Amino acid sequence: MKRTRLENTPCPTARALDLIGDWWTLLIVRDAMRGMTRFSEFQRSLGAAKNILSTRLKTLVAEGILKVEPAADGSAYQDYVLTEKGLALQPILVALGQWGSEYLFEEGEACTRLIDTQSRQPLRQIELQAQDGRILQSRDITAIIPEV
Structure with missing residues (x-):
């Protein structure tokens, strides 16, 4: 193919x-x-x-x-x-990893975790935010597709 x-x-x-x-x-x-x-x-x-x-x-x-x-x-x-372009991919990999740990592992199964180097605490779940800081859900987002 x-x-x-x-x-x-x-x-x-x-x-x-x-x-x-x-x-x-x-x-x-x-x-x-x-x-x-x-x-x-x-x-x-x-x-x-x-x-x-x-x-x-x-x-x-x-x-x-x-x-x-x-x-x-x-x-x-x-x-x-x-x-810099490569480092900008980090949020994508973090989001993908967070999705994977949420949906692809059994309860109690060993899983790699990302932590904040300074606090040694797990990262917060990535959230989508509006310009004004509101947390957005899927239903709150739409795409504007250009006419070609």
């Missing part, structure tokens, strides 16, 4: 999924947020085939989500480091 490209759609969700919608890509970004920088670290963590990992890393660099830098330890290796 040929993959449909969504890069020209007026839907920002579709465009985002076109770039970061496959699970390897989001897991690479997750691991980079956890401090991984080396190809071998990503490969060990994900168990991804080298060709798949290499392709995803090249795409993330080409799209400005990761950048390649000389290794921080001065070795001949290179590090993959999140850019």
Whole structure:
């Protein structure tokens, strides 16, 4: 089946999924947020085939989500480091993780938790807010779709 490209759609969700919608890509970004920088670290963590990992890393660099830098330890290796664009994906990964821990784990089942480094407390559930600070529910939100 040929993959449909969504890069020209007026839907920002579709465009985002076109770039970061496959699970390897989001897991690479997750691991980079956890401090991984080396190809071998990503490969060990994900168990991804080298060709798949290499392709995803090249795409993330080409799209400005990761950048390649000389290794921080001065070795001949290179590090993959999140850019501002890459770091901006953190709320998406947090929301996805919060949804997963709410709906995909049994009561009492071990689950990775995100905590505030300073207070050591779990993060609050991500909420959607109006410009005036009101908490919004699904029924409170609508999309304005441009005519093309």
